[in-house]
Amino acid sequence: MEIEPQHLRKWRLILGGHQQEGTQFDLDEADLKVDRTLEALYDSDKSGGLGASSPNVSRWLGDIRTFFPASVVQVMQQDALKRLNLTQMLFEKEMLENIEADVHLVATLMTLSRVIPDKTKDTARQVVRKVVDELTKKLAEPTRQAITGSLNKSIRNTRPRHNEINWGATILKNLKHYQPEYQTIVPENRVGYGRRRSSLKDVILCLDQSGSMGSSVVYSGIFGSVMASIPAIKTKMVVFDTAVADLTEELTDPVELLFGVQLGGGTDINAALTYCQQIATKPADTILVLITDLYEGGNVNEMRRRAVELVASGVQLVVLLALNDDGAPSYDHRNAQFLADLGVPVFACTPDKFPELMAAALTKQDIGLWAAKEELIIKK
Numbered sequence: 001m002e003i004e005p006q007h008l009r010k011w012r013l014i015l016g017g018h019q020q021e022g023t024q025f026d027l028d029e030a031d032l033k034v035d036r037t038l039e040a041l042y043d044s045d046k047s048g049g050l051g052a053s054s055p056n057v058s059r060w061l062g063d064i065r066t067f068f069p070a071s072v073v074q075v076m077q078q079d080a081l082k083r084l085n086l087t088q089m090l091f092e093k094e095m096l097e098n099i100e101a102d103v104h105l106v107a108t109l110m111t112l113s114r115v116i117p118d119k120t121k122d123t124a125r126q127v128v129r130k131v132v133d134e135l136t137k138k139l140a141e142p143t144r145q146a147i148t149g150s151l152n153k154s155i156r157n158t159r160p161r162h163n164e165i166n167w168g169a170t171i172l173k174n175l176k177h178y179q180p181e182y183q184t185i186v187p188e189n190r191v192g193y194g195r196r197r198s199s200l201k202d203v204i205l206c207l208d209q210s211g212s213m214g215s216s217v218v219y220s221g222i223f224g225s226v227m228a229s230i231p232a233i234k235t236k237m238v239v240f241d242t243a244v245a246d247l248t249e250e251l252t253d254p255v256e257l258l259f260g261v262q263l264g265g266g267t268d269i270n271a272a273l274t275y276c277q278q279i280a281t282k283p284a285d286t287i288l289v290l291i292t293d294l295y296e297g298g299n300v301n302e303m304r305r306r307a308v309e310l311v312a313s314g315v316q317l318v319v320l321l322a323l324n325d326d327g328a329p330s331y332d333h334r335n336a337q338f339l340a341d342l343g344v345p346v347f348a349c350t351p352d353k354f355p356e357l358m359a360a361a362l363t364k365q366d367i368g369l370w371a372a373k374e375e376l377i378i379k380k
Contacts, residue, residue: 201285237257304335316364
């Protein structure tokens with residue numbers, strides 16, 4: 001059976017043209033450039049790779065953007081960082097200006113933020129801001145709409161005192177109870193004005209900043225900044241490794257917030273929950289979203305006891321094993337099962353579903369049922 005030329009071409013590019021690859025297919029000049037670009041990355045032991053100079057890397061980055069779509073470019077960039085140990089090249093301004101920015105690159109820059117040279121920091125911030133601005137533009141409006149809509153429902157006061165009754169709305173709602181003989185309306189259902197409060201709900205986003213949680217932290221920082229702009233909820237941002245840091249004051253600028261995160265290091269979930277318990281001043285009106293893979297490096301028994309205390313106090317605890325598009329994460333199954341048995345929803349969530357999650361939490365829906373309906377529950 002004769003093989004179509006386009007299939008031979010594809011296999012030739014995949015196999016790399018070595019002596020035993022078997023296609024005997026000759027590439028044209030354009031495909032040879034593509035082949036050399038692939039060889040520099042995936043056959044680096046034979047070709048010498050990209051070399052040690054920033055110009056070589058920048059030229060290669062330009063080539064892959066020319067030959068491949070953005071989704072493939074991002075995969076190849078990640079492969080280059082891993083396979084060729086090019087992390088140090090992110091210290092070069094020329095490389096940062098040419099690289100295809102995405103969430104994973106931002107996470108890498110966050111990991112390196114303490115060691116990036118001063119001459120490159122401004123460029124790194126520009127790269128991070130570009131990604132943050134693009135994601136904010138995409139995620140901000142759905143988040144505001146979902147949260148504001150849920151808060152409008154929760155504001156409604158169905159058991160108002162006399163001085164809280166909205167008489168106009170009450171009359172409209174009870175027109176069907178008009179009594180002609182008495183020429184009056186029986187206000188069977190009273191509608192009240194919402195009670196004035198500084199905030200209707202407190203939301204604490206508590207983020208594990210270990211290295212594996214990088215893209216989750218990026219999305220969490222953006223969502224936290226958006227939520228902080230909604231007056232009716234009071235949003236706090238806490239990050240932790242073996243220490244705990246409160247970054248709430250940085251929520252006005254997500255880029256500065258992300259550069260305040262130090263990815264990597266150990267994990268002490270118990271210390272983080274202890275701090276969150278201290279700042280949850282209105283437990284019954286507090287939603288605590290713990291974003292972690294649940295691998296506890298501290299005292300597991302104390303961590304579990306702290307979770308029990310939070311739930312018992314009325315705090316609505318939700319555990320997200322990941323907040324990204326990367327699929328099912330690696331996580332501690334025993335801790336996940338303990339929390340699930342406690343009635344705490346434990347699942348991974350994609351960024352597009354997070355606004356709906358917060359809306360469901362703010363209206364005190366059963367988050368476990370919501371997650372199951374959305375097919376987000378991870379099988380134990």
